[in-house]
Amino acid sequence: MQLSNNNYRKSKQRTQILEILKNTNIHPTAIWIYDKLKSEFPNLSLGTVYRNLSILNEQGLILKIKNGSTFDRFDAHISPHYHLICEECGSITDLDIDINDIINEIAIKVTPFIIKHHKIDFFGTCQICKNKKNL
């Protein structure tokens, strides 16, 4: 969403959406939040939930958990590897380093969750965009 504005007013709906997110650790979807708030705001619309989630995300009060892009992406390079995701242009490139086992070991020590594998995405600026910005 393109929000050029940063002169926000208070709204009960937005306050409650943030409150709900602060008090849960399940990383909810928009509909889950919508359902939670339906009893308090019987006329609430999903659009309002999405709009407020965007605003809260823009304000840095919440995180939107997403991949680098809205499109699914596909890769025939199936052996485990990590990705470099450019925040300027959305490009995804491979990073071939092997830190796999160390990380699983560290994580396995502190959680009862059964860890089978992991994925690391590095975010930043690719060389092409870096050069463009330096011109």
Place this chain on the structure above:
Amino acid sequence: MQLSNNNYRKSKQRTQILEILKNTNIHPTAIWIYDKLKSEFPNLSLGTVYRNLSILNEQGLILKIKNGSTFDRFDAHISPHYHLICEECGSITDLDIDINDIINEIAIKVTPFIIKHHKIDFFGTCQICKNKKNL
């Protein structure tokens, strides 16, 4: 997609989709592949591309790069942390370990990409699902 079948026949379209994916490192979207193949198969449909990508993914010949779910998820816990994603039920929980700096340092050494931050998702089975399966 629900593909109960694993008796696949050869198809020129699927062969070429795999070929394209093997020969690029840009992690393309479905439409990008579709556009690439339009000259070779003028009647190609996007549906065919998606169907074949699902089949190739099911066969383990390619990877679909996606989050744990099709829904965006939101989090008010904005300080850096990693996620445990259950492959059985799709739940996302936090893992609070601090291996942040080590990983960035390792990666920075081997790429000119400007790394600002990273994200780690651990995949496996959560405790609830583990218990359900043991019953």
Place this chain on the structure above:
DNA sequence: TTCCATGCAAACTTTTTGCATTCAT
């Protein structure tokens, strides 16, 4: 000859947007 794969279009899922109204400032 069987039935998997295709093209086409329609349906579906998730998210965004336009518009008139309501509400915070």
Place this chain on the structure above:
DNA sequence: ATGAATGCAAAAAGTTTGCATGGAA
């Protein structure tokens, strides 16, 4: 009084599916 936020519904964006036809085994 101003214009941001809302509810509602329609549209958009991305992906999947039904169906008749074509093609591999």
